[in-house]
Amino acid sequence: MNGWMGKIVRIDLSSGQQEDIPISPETLRRWLGGRGLGVKLYSDMCPAALDPFAAANPLIFMTGPLTGTVMTSGRYQIVSRSPLTGTICDSSSGGSFGAVLKAAGLDGLVITGRADRPVYLSVHDGAVEVRDASALWGLDTQQTQGAIMGSKNLKAVAASGNRATVIADPEAYKAMAARLDRAVDKNPVTGKSLQVLGTSVLVNIINAHGMFPTRNFRAGVFNDAEGISGEKIAESLLQRQSACYKCPIGCGRTTRTRGRNGEGPEYESVWAFGAQLGISDLAAIAEANYACNELGLDTITMGSTIGCAMELHECGALGEKLDWGDAGSLAGWVADTAHRRGFGAELALGSKRLAARFGRPELAMQVKGMEIPAYDPRGAQGMALSYATSSRGGCHMRAYMIMPEVLGNPVFLDRFATAGKPEIVALFQDIAAVVDSGVLCRFLQFAMGLSTFSEMLRTVTGLDFSEEELLAVGRRIYTQERLFNNRAGFTRADDTLPPRFFQEEFQVGSSRHRRVRLEEMLDRYYAVRGWDAQGAPLPETLAELGL
Amino acid sequence: MAGTITVRFYALLRRRLRTPALEVEADALTVRELLLLAEKKAGQPFLDELLDAGTGLLEGTMILVNGENIRLKQKLETQVGAGDTVDLFSPAGGG
Numbered sequence: 001m002n003g004w005m006g007k008i009v010r011i012d013l014s015s016g017q018q019e020d021i022p023i024s025p026e027t028l029r030r031w032l033g034g035r036g037l038g039v040k041l042y043s044d045m046c047p048a049a050l051d052p053f054a055a056a057n058p059l060i061f062m063t064g065p066l067t068g069t070v071m072t073s074g075r076y077q078i079v080s081r082s083p084l085t086g087t088i089c090d091s092s093s094g095g096s097f098g099a100v101l102k103a104a105g106l107d108g109l110v111i112t113g114r115a116d117r118p119v120y121l122s123v124h125d126g127a128v129e130v131r132d133a134s135a136l137w138g139l140d141t142q143q144t145q146g147a148i149m150g151s152k153n154l155k156a157v158a159a160s161g162n163r164a165t166v167i168a169d170p171e172a173y174k175a176m177a178a179r180l181d182r183a184v185d186k187n188p189v190t191g192k193s194l195q196v197l198g199t200s201v202l203v204n205i206i207n208a209h210g211m212f213p214t215r216n217f218r219a220g221v222f223n224d225a226e227g228i229s230g231e232k233i234a235e236s237l238l239q240r241q242s243a244c245y246k247c248p249i250g251c252g253r254t255t256r257t258r259g260r261n262g263e264g265p266e267y268e269s270v271w272a273f274g275a276q277l278g279i280s281d282l283a284a285i286a287e288a289n290y291a292c293n294e295l296g297l298d299t300i301t302m303g304s305t306i307g308c309a310m311e312l313h314e315c316g317a318l319g320e321k322l323d324w325g326d327a328g329s330l331a332g333w334v335a336d337t338a339h340r341r342g343f344g345a346e347l348a349l350g351s352k353r354l355a356a357r358f359g360r361p362e363l364a365m366q367v368k369g370m371e372i373p374a375y376d377p378r379g380a381q382g383m384a385l386s387y388a389t390s391s392r393g394g395c396h397m398r399a400y401m402i403m404p405e406v407l408g409n410p411v412f413l414d415r416f417a418t419a420g421k422p423e424i425v426a427l428f429q430d431i432a433a434v435v436d437s438g439v440l441c442r443f444l445q446f447a448m449g450l451s452t453f454s455e456m457l458r459t460v461t462g463l464d465f466s467e468e469e470l471l472a473v474g475r476r477i478y479t480q481e482r483l484f485n486n487r488a489g490f491t492r493a494d495d496t497l498p499p500r501f502f503q504e505e506f507q508v509g510s511s512r513h514r515r516v517r518l519e520e521m522l523d524r525y526y527a528v529r530g531w532d533a534q535g536a537p538l539p540e541t542l543a544e545l546g547l
Numbered sequence: 548m549a550g551t552i553t554v555r556f557y558a559l560l561r562r563r564l565r566t567p568a569l570e571v572e573a574d575a576l577t578v579r580e581l582l583l584l585a586e587k588k589a590g591q592p593f594l595d596e597l598l599d600a601g602t603g604l605l606e607g608t609m610i611l612v613n614g615e616n617i618r619l620k621q622k623l624e625t626q627v628g629a630g631d632t633v634d635l636f637s638p639a640g641g642g
Contacts, residue, residue, distance in 0.1 A: 188596075188607060188638040193559055199641030204557045208611055208634050230641075231561055251641070267641045400642055407640050409607050412618045446640050510614025 002168035003065035003461035004028060005107045008041070009128050011121065013152055014055060014113030018128055021110065029463060030546065033064030033107055035090045036437035036477040038079030041110060042088060043480055049488035052083035053151040055114040061157060063102040064439035065461050068165045070177055071184065072441035074099040074245020081488070083147050084301070084350050085369035085393040088484040091146075092397070092436060096245035097159070104161035115153035123159040140294040168462030176455050180448065184248055187447035189409070194251040194443065195241055199267035200230030202374075207275075209406055209415075210509025211379025213372075214275045215324055216307040217365050217500060220376050221509040224280030228270050237286055249443060257283040262290035265299075271374035272303025277310060278324035288330045295338035301350055304371035306333055308351040308364050309343075317358045320346075362499050367394030368490065377501050379511035380405040382413065382421040385521045388495045389425065391481035397442065399428035409446055418517050422525035430474025437477065476545045479529070479537050483547065492535045495522060549574050550629020554585045558639045560596050564589050578610060579623040581633060596637040607638025 011018040021041070031037040038060045050057045060079040067073050076098030082089035101109070105126030120133040133155040149155070167173045184190045193201055206212045207225035214222040226232060237257050243250035253264055265273070265286055273285040292299045312318035320343045322329070336344025346354055351371055355364035365372050370393025377384030382401035390398040404424065405415035413424070431450060435442055438453065450467045457465050465473075501516040526533060530541030537547070555568040571584050586594055597608045603623070604610070610617045611634040617625040627633060 188559075188605070189640040193637070193639040194641065196562060197558060197639065201558050201639040202641040205609065205636055205639060208557075208614060208636075210614055226567075231557065234562070396642065402642070403640070406609070407607060407638075408609065408616075408618065409638075409640065412616075414619055442642065443640075510611070 002166050003457075003463075004033065005063075005102060005105055005126075005163065005165070007106055007126050008108040008110065009106060009126075010110040010112070011128050011130070012113040013111060013115040013119065013130065013154060016130055021108075023107075028065070030473065030476060032434070032437035032457075032473060033067070034062045034077040034437040034439035035079065035092075035433060036473060037064075037108065038062040038077055038090060039088060039477055039480050039484075041108070042079050042081075043484050045110075045112075046081070047487070049081060049086070049484070052081045052086070052148060055152070056112055057081060057148065059111045059148050059152065059154075061101065061109040061111070062439070063098045063107055064437055065165075066438040066440055066456055067102045068099040069167065069173075069460050070180060070246070070440070070456055072244060072247045072249070072444055073439070074247075075439045075441060076101060077436060077439055078146075080148055082370075082392065086488055087368055087392050087490065088481050088488075089392045090436065092439070094244040094441065098439060099245050100161070101157075101159045102165060103163050104159040105163050106159075109157065111152065111154065113152065118153050118155050120154065120156040120158060123157065124161055125163070146296060165460070167460055169459045173459035176452075176459050180444075180452060180456075181248065183452075184444070184447045189407075189446040190249050190443060191447075194249050197230040197234055198238075198241070198251050198253045200228075200233050200253075200265065200270050202267045203229040203270060204231065205406065206375060206379075206402075208510070209379055210506060210511035211376040212275055213271065213365070213374060213376045215278050216276065216304075216311040216363065217372075217376055217498075218311075218504075219508070220379060220506045220511045222275035225275065227280045228274040228282055228285060230267070232282065233265070233270075237282060244441070247441065249441075251443065255286055257286045260287070260290065262286065263293055264289040268373050269299035269303070272299045272307075273330060276303050276307040276374075277326075277330070279327045279330065280325075281327035284327035284330050288334050291331055291334040291338075295334065297334065297338055300373050301371045302334060302337065302347075304365055305337075305347050305349075305351040305354060306330075308355055309347060311363050312355065312358050312360060315360070315363075317360045317363075365394075365498055365500070367497060368392075368494055370394045372497075375402055375406075376511065377497060377516050378506065378514045380415040381418045381517060381521065382415070382425055384497060384501065384516040384518060385421055385425045385525060386428070388497055388518055388522070389429075389525060391478060391485060394497075398432055399425045400432070400442070401425060401428065403428075403445070410449070416514060418520040422521050422528050425521075426478075426525060426528045427471070429478050430471050433474040433477040434470050437473070472545065475529075476547065479541065479545055480547060482529075482531070482535070482537060483542075486536055492522075492533070495535060552581060552627055552629065553632045554581065555632065555634045556593075557634065557636045559637045560593055560635055563593055563596065564591065573629070575626060575628045577621075577623065578612065578617055578625045578627060578633065581627055582623075582635075597635060605638055607640070609636035609638075610634070611636075
């Protein structure tokens, strides 16, 4: 089979039984792989929403038809229902594990059940084995580990193998890959900026736009931004750039501080442990980032939740002493959260549950329970709509509207305008869903459009995908995610932002005197999507997408 | 006596010029004119990081006058004056 391995294994950790899940060629064409096929498999297995920690809740590791082929194709997606948000959720991971899992013979691995002792899964030549992991329990994470894996007594997934992805048209593939090489090299973002300065180049950019969230989104300008900027990291902490599988960009930062080496901080992490907390000590920020890497914590959720606690303390709702700018306590809070020690047990709730517990739910900067990242939505109306309608909560990766609204790629849009934004947000959401199903790195989008993606699929799988068909795949995925979330109880009322963004204005910076104008966009967004006024997909939309 | 306009350099521009900012003495001129003066004052060329063949803005170049992108104004013909701050970002991105 071209592109795909043709094998998805389902394993039940309770019984140890495993079986192949047959996937038709038509299903592959409609859902590709990665996020799309994972969402399809998950929805088929769980028509009703399960408790994320229920043994029956599937945890799905997915590669895609492009995995192990072109540049940046070492990624994989994990699909399940999120314990943080209750939405369907996929998590994208870089590195090389995706390529290794595919070389071990799998397009996907569906894990259900709960082992009666700590185990890990070993995948080789298409065979999956359950092995004892008692010796591994308690060790730091290296690749992936999350709460759902813990609930299944699953410590790790190991894979090895050397099966090559079969390329349908090797000559055309080679020519396409060479053109992609040149495009990525020639593009100033992928060919230069990301290599030299990493993602933290955004610190000064977003700060200059007055939308760098500071002290739990109460200011849009952080006065110490220079001290935590990508430019500063490049001349202080940086040891060398690091890259994922077959990636010529290498946006990763291998850094060193206070005698330790580690990965990061990336832009979001610099912000989460920096401006969000009023901290400008780059060493402390890097150490908190290293700790999250080792303990398997998301830096955005961790930092934003600490910031929420700091505001709760400042306004008197929380007795525990967490003060703005307290860099010395940062590493301790992170470790305490991972081990649920002391106040760390409260921080481990995430900002939504934490703020509600202390009587001030509006102080959690989240959407559907997921913490909003490092772009204040008052500074970019499209980004605001993107957060509000994201199928996994307040994340920037569903439709990265900063690209047109701030960075001017591939076109420049007025960030304060609302007209036309619903159409573009929906389009970006659909494109992102396609790329996440390939599975490729989203940074390629700085240098290539959907037509290149279509060419990749054609040369690798032998199937002709028009751009129209690809966008329909994206729309199908996004709508399926919506269907799941609606069944899990989410409604229009959840497609919103914390009240701060509708009520409070910055007094300084170039996003001053602005509020989010979601009501100007949401109805139109639903109409563009073919959903009703409550955000439920209309019957004709489902029919058109074959759902 | 002429006033001053502050020009700040970011991203790869700063790496090249090894300075975060400089002051240009002027009262009223266009961004295009300001860039030429700034390049002269910097003592080394840098407009290739911002402009397409020296005439238009490269895709992804961000030039902010007091925080406002000149693409929303008159682009390179935008007027600037004494006391203004102009931020120059060569194309960059992350996420």
